[in-house]
Amino acid sequence: VDLSCLETVNGYAEIENTLALSIDLSGLTFVDDELYIHSNDDLQSVDLSALTDVGNLLYIEYNDALSEVRLDALVDVGSTLLVNQNPVLTHIDLPLLEEVGSSFYFSWNETLLSIDAPLLDSIGGELFLYFNYDLVDVNLPSLTDISSQVYAYYNLDLETLDLSSLTEVGGGFYIYYANELDVLDLPPLLDVNGSFTLSNNGTTHTLSAP
Numbered sequence: 001v002d003l004s005c006l007e008t009v010n011g012y013a014e015i016e017n018t019l020a021l022s023i024d025l026s027g028l029t030f031v032d033d034e035l036y037i038h039s040n041d042d043l044q045s046v047d048l049s050a051l052t053d054v055g056n057l058l059y060i061e062y063n064d065a066l067s068e069v070r071l072d073a074l075v076d077v078g079s080t081l082l083v084n085q086n087p088v089l090t091h092i093d094l095p096l097l098e099e100v101g102s103s104f105y106f107s108w109n110e111t112l113l114s115i116d117a118p119l120l121d122s123i124g125g126e127l128f129l130y131f132n133y134d135l136v137d138v139n140l141p142s143l144t145d146i147s148s149q150v151y152a153y154y155n156l157d158l159e160t161l162d163l164s165s166l167t168e169v170g171g172g173f174y175i176y177y178a179n180e181l182d183v184l185d186l187p188p189l190l191d192v193n194g195s196f197t198l199s200n201n202g203t204t205h206t207l208s209a210p
Contacts, residue, residue: 028048034058050072093116109135122144123146150169172193
């Protein structure tokens with residue numbers, strides 16, 4: 001489906017139960033409210049490569065065949081960024097993302113290997129990584145502030161969790177069952193406003209923090 005002529009949506013955008021294999025929204029730069037891509041059994045790719053701003057929620061979930069989402073230009077999400085239950089999605093690259101107004105939420109993406117957001121500076125809610133069994137690398141090297149908790153649970157193959165600029169967590173910090181996480185390096189982390197728990201991480205042998 002070619003919707004490349006569409007440039008802005010001054011409201012809510014939803015892609016649901018489509019029979020399309022691909023959707024080209026490569027001209028879309030701005031969504032004022034929510035962008036919701038969900039419950040598409042056959043959809044394999046979505047091109048949002050020019051999208052810079054989503055004013056509210058960005059949800060990508062329950063897409064059984066989705067293997068590619070292009071978000072090359074995304075800078076700001078006004079509320080939650082959620083990627084949930086996309087069983088064949090292997091990579092999420094967010095090279096220009098700087099701010100998420102609420103939570104950064106990835107769960108039940110069974111074949112997801114990597115999450116890359118090298119310029120992400122702040123998360124206004126929680127960082128939530130949950131049951132991404134094949135997830136190996138999470139790269140958030142510029143992230144300084146998380147307003148709520150960090151919760152990583154049952155990411156069994158996680159080897160790299162780069163939070164090397166993180167200074168403050170507004171809630172607790174919890175990592176469970178990251179069986180391949182040898183090293184957790186948090187050199188500037190000064191404030192965790194809650195519990196700090198590392199549990200059942202089978203190979204973790206080094207924790208670096210002030």
